[in-house]
Amino acid sequence: MRLSAICALFCLLGSQQLVAAEPKPQRDAFFGEALFYAQQQEFFEAISRLDTELKLHRGVDERELDKLHYHVNDAEFSVGDFELSYRMHRKAGRAIQAVIEGNVAPEVRNEAIYRLARLYFQKEQNLNAFHAIERIEGPLPKGLATDITYLKGQIYMVNGRFEEAEKIFQSLTGADEHEGYALYNLGLSQLAQDETTQAVTTLESLGRARSSDRAVLAIRDKANLLLGSRLMDTGDFQGAVPFLERVRLDGLYSNKALSGLGWANATAENYEQALVPWTILSKRHVTDPAVQEALLGVPYAYGKLGLYGKAALGYGHALQLMNQELDRLDQSVKSIQDGKFLEALVREEIRQVPDWVVRLRELPETPETFYLMELMASHDFQSSLQNYFDLEQLRKKLEEWDRYYSAYEEVIALRRGYYEPLLPAIDEKFRQLDSLINLRLEQRDRIHARLQSMLVSPRPDFLATASERLGMNAVTKFERSPANNNEATQKRVDRLKGHLNWIWITEYDQRLTDTFEHLAALDQDIERLNAIYQQFVRSRQAATQSYEGYDKTIAQLRHKTEKSMKTVETLMLRQGRMIEKMAISELLQRSQQLEVAQVKARFALAESYDRATMGSPDKAPAEASQSAAPETKAEDRGVL
Amino acid sequence: MYLQVRRLSIFRKVIAFGGSFHSMKIAVKWSLLVLTCLLQLPVAAQEISKEQIKGLDEQVQDIKADVLAISTELKLLEEKLLYPSNTQVSLFVALEGADSLRVDAVEVAVDGNPVAHHIYSFKELEALQKGGLQRIYTGNLRTGEHSIKVGFKGLTGLGNEFTEVASYTFSKGVGPGIVEIRLLGSALGSNSIQFSDQ
Secondary structure: OHHHHHHHHHHHHHHHHHHOOOOOOOOOHHHHHHHHHHHOOOHHHHHHHHHHHHHHHHHOOOHHHOHHHHHHHHHHHHHHHHHHHOOOHHHHHHHHHHHHHOOOOHHHHHHHHHHHHHHHHHOOOHHHHHHHHHOOOOOOOOOOHHHHHHHHHHHHHHOOOHHHHHHHHHHHOOOOOOOOHHHHHHHHHHHHOOOHHHHHHHHHHHHOOOOOOHHHHHHHHHHHHHHHHHHHHOOOHHHHHHHHHHOOOOOOOHHHHHHHHHHHHHHOOOHHHHHHHHHHHHOOOOOOHHHHHHHHHHHHHHHHOOOHHHHHHHHHHHHHHHHHHHHHHHHHHHHHHOOHHHHHHOOOHHHHOOOHHHHHOOOOOOOOHHHHHHHHHOHHHHHHHHHHHHHHHHHHHHHHHHHHHHHHHHHHHHHHHHHHHHHHHHHHHHHHHHHHHHHHHHHHHHHHHHHHHHHHOOOHHHHOOHHHHHHHHHHHHHHHOOOOOOHHHHHHHHHHHHHHHHHHHHOHHHHHHHHHHHHHHHHHHHHHHHHHHHHHHHHHHHHHHOOOOOHHHHHHHHHHHHHHHHHHHHHHHHHHHHHHHHHHHHHHHHHHHHHHHHHHHHHHHHHHHHHHHHOOOOHHHHHHHHHHHHHHHHHHHHHO | OHHHHHHHHHHHHHHHHOOOOHHHHHHHHHHHHHHHHHHOOOOHHHHOOHHHHHHHHHHHHHHHHHHHHHHHHHHHHHHHHHOOOOOEEEEEEEEEOOOOOEEEEEEEEEOOEEEEEEEOOHHHHHHHHOOOOEEEEEEEOOOEEEEEEEEEEEEOOOOOEEEEEEEEEEEEOOOOEEEEEEEEHHHOOOOOEEEEEO
């Protein structure tokens, strides 16, 4: 939910960038990348990328210039959110707690409390969940109001506060988001308070609900099945029939409803009518306990109708199927014990389909997983299985990273081999150029200082050209020489000197302007020189940094990877054994039930044969038959 | 917890009915079966204690945190070693208003050299449509001007094929270069690919 909200915000920020010239705040691309992975349920990648981005952000000197600065709270919260989705409840719980205690907006705080309460609820820490949800006050986060209310109702229920829960679910009955579920929970709350009439009304209205949503249809079936079972519980077998009939034939609860319908009719001694649901059910997959029950129910009904031959055939058929199933169960247990189940679990291709657990059975030498469907529904087994998948993912990653380190070391060695022979000569040349650059820069500074002083006290001679300077020197030299021995010569010398001075004075302003322009041009060159200089310094640093300072980091990472790999392997072994133990236990239980049913079916079969061959049933065997089949099955059902 | 409470109350009622008459017993047992199934009690899981499951789960959480820390360190190392900030360039792909589009593939060339191409899975496309950004390329480029050419292929909401191509020139400065490439679903056929560099 929150993930969607953040993604929506990201979309919005993206569009703002197109419309506005200088949009603020901009979205951080790396945060967007984490969301890209989170949306695909790849939470390891999402956490890892966002963690890296946050770490980089914390290391930046001017954080407000970093784009993540605008989303840093969201990013911190998202890490917690992703951790929760990645089943890291402990770490996520601490992160969320930190948000609650931090200086955040009431909406953010309430959302964090909601997450924490949900976390406790999922972990069956009901009292903690209750205390947490009670802390929500003030404005609720957008789009989460209904979810919060629904969770509150659930938490009240698990804490035995049915009256308050009833009020909450009553308020949610019109909400589209929890359509069906709220009504079902409302019915349960009313039942728990012995408000049977209201509960029946509630569940009946849910049982008649029209919807195309598969989830709503499933909860509708569940409500009808619950009502049917409640009525049978009170002895109203015929009253239960309409509810059981409302359960869809292709739904999740269809088998149980058909079985119930059969028993409702059988109890009313309508054996012909009981045969209809049981016959449908007996043709379904034999791994379902309801189907196994129907396999015995059909011949039982035939026996009751006096068709002992058909009954005997039916028991025979049931025995045959049960034998097959028992063999399959034995093979399945052996397959699990041989480690085939865990091997199949980690195969990538099998998990590409939603019903992968069922599809597992199609692989060679894998156990019969249909029996594990109910086990799969248990939180403990599911979390164990998910942990096993996560550990396998970690194992693959660690294995991959371990190969990376050698590659990185090779890259570093190659760079070192390339740069180290080159760098001393480059550094020497650079030192020479550096001193020359410094000299030129000093010269430039002197010129600049001189020009500045000439603005205050003009010195035209300073701006003489080289030829003028040489000419002046030649004239001065001649003036001092013995050749300058008469007035006429001196006059010519003065004229020449005067001419040069005339040029210097008259052209002084222009020359000063030109000199300043030349200095400005020089400054541009110096700027370019500085850029090249900086670029060289960076490249030089990058050259060294490309192979120096990694050894320790890589060694540490390698050590951590190896250590983690050992832990992962140990945990995988333990988790795997736990899963195998759970699965074997489930299969053995099924096996025992089948064996019991098989024994009873054998007796019933023998009895049916006797009756069929005797031709006319007498009272005593009839009673025996009655006690053999249905009661047996009833006992079995009790165990099942 | 609630479900267990419910189960107990039903159980009490079953006890109360017990032995009253045969048909009632059958029905009660059936309803007990149904309710037990509805309540989805993990029968087999009971053999392994909750503490064992919880203890192992916590250890798995710890190792996840450790491996994530390694992953973060490794990413930082890779960034420094393989893509130093002065030469680093990352190209990101985003979709906007493209909910009805079925984008099949994208191709990217930098300075005339093909650097990335990607065929989208349904999950990836959905993640992009929900606002995620895909890093399609990370590489090293000199400072200065560089050209990017991007091509998207796919189907419109009406099932017509489309191919959108656009070019862009960006200036790589001293710091890391980031270019976002956005395909605008609403502008197919005219300027539908927008670029922004950061």
